[in-house]
Amino acid sequence: MEKKIFIKTFGCQMNEYDSNRIYDSVKKIGYKKTNDQENADCFILNTCHIRDKAKEKVYHEIGRVKKIYRKKSKPIMVIAGCVAQAENNEMLKREPYIDVVIGPQSYHKINDVLENLVPKNKKEETEFNTISKFEYFDRIENKNNKVSAFLTIQEGCDKFCHFCVVPFTRGPEYSRPYDKILSEAENLIKNGAKEITLLGQNVNAYLHVENNKKYRISNLINKLEKFSELKRIRYTTSHPKDMTDDLIDCYRNNKKLMPFIHLPIQSGSNKILKSMNRKHSVEEYINIYEKIKKINPKIEFSSDFIISYPGETEDDFNDTLKLVKQIKFINSYSYIFSPRPGTKAASLQLIDKEISKQRLLIIQKNLFDHQIKMNKSFEKKIVEVLVENKLKDQSKLFGRNKYFNSVIFDGNTNNIGKLLKVKIDSSNQNNLFGKIQENKGMRAA
Ligand code: SF4
DSSP states (O other): OOEEEEEEEOSSHHHHHHHHHHHHHHGGGTEEEOSOTTSOSEEEEEEOOSSTTHHHHHHHHHHHHHHHTTTSOOOEEEEEHHHHHHHTHHHHHHOTTOOEEEOGGGGGGHHHHHHTOBTTBOEEEOOOOHHHHHHHHHTSOOOOOOSEEEEEOEEOOSSOOTTOOHHHHTOSOEEOOHHHHHHHHHHHHHTTOSEEEEEOTTGGGOEEEETTEEEEHHHHHHHHTTOTTOOEEEEEOOOGGGOOHHHHHHHHHOSSBOSEEEOOOBOSOHHHHHHHTOSOOHHHHHHHHHHHHHHOTTOEEEOEEEESOTTOOHHHHHHHHHHHHHSOOSSOEEEEOOOOTTSGGGGSOOOOHHHHHHHHHHHHHHHHHHHHHHHHTTTTSEEEEEEEEEOTTSSEEEEEOTTOOEEEEEOOGGGTTOEEEEEEEEEOSSEEEEEEOOOTTSOOO
16 A cells, blocks of 8 residues: 655755655555645654754654654654754654664665554664665655756765864765766756756765866856756855866856855854865955956855854954955845854853844844845846746745846736746745736846
8 A cells, every 4th residue: 555755854055965765765565645744654863963952853753753644553653854963763762653763874765764663663774875775866866856856966065164064074075076977967957957957965075086187166067057948056065165267167067057045154254254164265255256257247245253252352253244244245145153063063152142142133233134125126127937837825936136136916826837037026035026027128137
């Protein structure tokens, strides 16, 4: 009999990609994806460790699942993702409702684990076996048929920023073979992808060597451009240290690479960057920004900021504020530092909560003001939108412009997958609203 599987995904696009690959895998052992979380035979929480209190949120979620299934038979409860990797066996000891704990580098074992699971014999799989994982998934077709598809090209991190758990939960940097990535891309395009976002924790550190030839992310971007059905290319998340000239040159030569770069800096103070172990300076970051702006002044940036990192003085904070005013980021993440167990920064002295809140308010006001201003600048203009889907329970369509802004407008579902010109009537901090433009002669922003 067919069994149903539901995966609740938290965190970044890499987790979303992983969840879809798990669906592709378990299909082989008779599981069918369901969106009905109240009637699943297997319930997976694909967790994220980036945000604060990640572990507690997982236990809270398990409590919710327990309530749903109080009066029916319990699903196989699987905890996957970075919290599973970080907590491993401890989770099985603390919460008997959990049947399986599986880390992100062990997903190739999911079918075996589910097929051979016997009650009272819980399973923990948290080894780092990235190569075997990708070798396994290379043999299974990526069934994703979204207009905008994700493609993981690289995993892990060797940089060890002192605040970050990624090197511990995803392991060392690993780059997938170039030809395997291209055949997965071809498959995604065949299934209808018009946009591909290349993913990696350090996506621009991508380096695959074969027959003495080095393949970098720039080679992938330039090769992808040649697929005529593919209209847009993006990549995330990058590190300033790996923003090499060959990648920067893609902005000069590649017509499908979108003019929007998410490039985290975390702080505008060199002292704080050093104590975070970021391995780049503010000047190096600005140098990258200027090189890219010189190629095309319409390319825009977004970033991540950690406010009140231990040791951040008023002067350090003002340096971050100065940077935010100088580089007018169009969209960014900012949050107050919170320690992650096991990282070097976890033992450092925290900055007063009230001071931290004030600093966050100031930074966010500057970031949001510019974001709103940027969005307003699209009003009365025509933008090119890739239509991704119909909004749930609404007649509206959803798509994105080149700068990754979400655009909402009336239209027929026949338009999904098309690049349309949309005239923007209004905007808020997060969305642009408009109407499909019939006049094909007008230029899009
Ligand atoms: S480079 Fe990114 S993923 Fe790696 S340790 Fe630093 S913040 Fe974490």
